[in-house]
Amino acid sequence: MTTKCTTVRRLRVKVFIIWKVKRMALDLDVIVDNLYVGSQQATKDPSMLRELGVTHVVTVSDGPIDKIVNSGFFKYKFIEGIDFDITDLLQRFPEVTAFIEEGVKSGAVLVHCVAGVSRSVTMVMAYLMEKNGMSFDDALKLVQQKRKYANPNDGFIKQLKLYEKMKCRLDPSDEEYRVYRLSSLAITMQGHQPKDAGMFLPGDLTDTPTANDSDIIFRCKKCRQPLFNRSCFYKHTVGPGEAAFDWRGASNTEKSTEICDKSIFIHPVQWMKQSIIDTEGKLSCPKCSAKVGSYVWHGEQCPCGEWVIPAFHIQTSKVDECKPIQTDIRNRVEPGQNT
Numbered sequence: 001m002t003t004k005c006t007t008v009r010r011l012r013v014k015v016f017i018i019w020k021v022k023r024m025a026l027d028l029d030v031i032v033d034n035l036y037v038g039s040q041q042a043t044k045d046p047s048m049l050r051e052l053g054v055t056h057v058v059t060v061s062d063g064p065i066d067k068i069v070n071s072g073f074f075k076y077k078f079i080e081g082i083d084f085d086i087t088d089l090l091q092r093f094p095e096v097t098a099f100i101e102e103g104v105k106s107g108a109v110l111v112h113c114v115a116g117v118s119r120s121v122t123m124v125m126a127y128l129m130e131k132n133g134m135s136f137d138d139a140l141k142l143v144q145q146k147r148k149y150a151n152p153n154d155g156f157i158k159q160l161k162l163y164e165k166m167k168c169r170l171d172p173s174d175e176e177y178r179v180y181r182l183s184s185l186a187i188t189m190q191g192h193q194p195k196d197a198g199m200f201l202p203g204d205l206t207d208t209p210t211a212n213d214s215d216i217i218f219r220c221k222k223c224r225q226p227l228f229n230r231s232c233f234y235k236h237t238v239g240p241g242e243a244a245f246d247w248r249g250a251s252n253t254e255k256s257t258e259i260c261d262k263s264i265f266i267h268p269v270q271w272m273k274q275s276i277i278d279t280e281g282k283l284s285c286p287k288c289s290a291k292v293g294s295y296v297w298h299g300e301q302c303p304c305g306e307w308v309i310p311a312f313h314i315q316t317s318k319v320d321e322c323k324p325i326q327t328d329i330r331n332r333v334e335p336g337q338n339t
C-alpha cells in the first residue's frame with residue numbers, strides 16, 4: 001500500500017516537473033482546467049503543445065499560424081483582428097466560446113494572439129463569462145491572477161461589458177448593441193475594401209414598418225409609403241450649438257444630457273439596403289423615388305453642433321408623422337356588435 005502511494009506521488013511530481021518545464025519553454029498560462037492563454041511564441045513547437053494535451057488552437061491575429069495549420073494535429077480557428085480599440089471581437093464571441101467549450105471538453109485549448117495580453121485574453125474572458133457564468137470583474141481577476149500581463153484594451157473591455165449586459169449573447173434589440181453595430185459598420189465603410197449589401201448582419205437594418213405597427217410611423221409625404229418608426233431614431237445629446245461651428249475653437253461648456261430634437265437621424269432601414277453601400281449618398285423613397293434624406297457613413301454635424309456618426313439624415317419636410325392605426329381599430333365598434 002505504502003509503495004503504491006509513493007509511486008503515485010513520484011509520478012505526480014514527475015508530471016508536474018514536465019509540465020513546469022514545458023510551460024517555461026512555451027509562453028502560455030493555464031487559466032482553468034484544459035484552457036491555456038499565451039503569446040505567439042506558444043505556437044513555436046506544435047509537438048510540445050500536443051504533449052501538453054492541446055487539441056484545439058485559437059489564433060487572434062492578423063494572419064493564421066502556418067506551423068499549427070500544417071501540423072495536422074489540431075482543430076484550428078483563426079480570428080482576424082489587430083489589437084485596436086475599434087477591432088470588433090464581440091461579433092465573434094459566440095463562435096469562439098463554442099469552439100473553446102468543445103476543446104475544453106474533449107482535450108485542451110490554447111487561445112493565443114501576438115503577446116498574449118489583450119486579444120487572446122478577451123476571448124478567454126468571453127468564454128469564462130458565457131460558459132462558466134462569471135462576471136466581467138471575476139473573469140478579469142482570474143485571468144490576471146493566472147497571467148500577470150493580461151490586459152485587454154479599452155475597446156475590448158467595452159465589448160466584454162456589453163456582452164455581459166446582454167447576458168452573453170448578441171441581442172439585436174439591445175439599443176447599446178445596435179449603436180455598437182452601427183459604429184462598427186461605419187468603420188468598415190470607411191475602409192478600402194469593396195462593399196456589398198451582404199455585409200449587413202440580421203438586425204443591422206431595421207424592418208420597414210407596416211401599416212399595422214403599434215409605433216408612430218413616418219411616411220413619405222409624396223406617396224404615403226411607410227419609411228420608418230419612431231423607435232428607429234438614432235438619438236444624440238444636444239451638442240455645443242453655434243460654438244461647434246466656430247473655427248476659433250470649441251467652447252468649454254459641459255456636455256449636455258438632453259436628447260436633441262433639431263433633426264431626424266435614424267438607424268438604417270431594410271429598404272435602404274442596396275443604396276447605402278457607398279461612403280455617402282441620397283436616401284430615396286423605395287416606392288416613388290422622391291428624395292427623403294441623405295446618408296454619410298463618416299458622419300455629419302447636426303445643427304445643434306453634435307457630430308452624428310454615421311448619419312442617416314431624414315429631411316423633416318419630406319415625411320409625415322402618423323399615429324399608429326391599431327389604436328383606432330381597437331377602439332372601433334364593429335358593425336352589428338352589441339354593446
Ligand SMILES: [Zn+2]
Pocket residue numbers: 220221222223224225285286287288289290
Ligand atoms: Zn414616396
Ligand SMILES: [Zn+2]
Pocket residue numbers: 236237238239260261262263302303304305306
Ligand atoms: Zn442635434
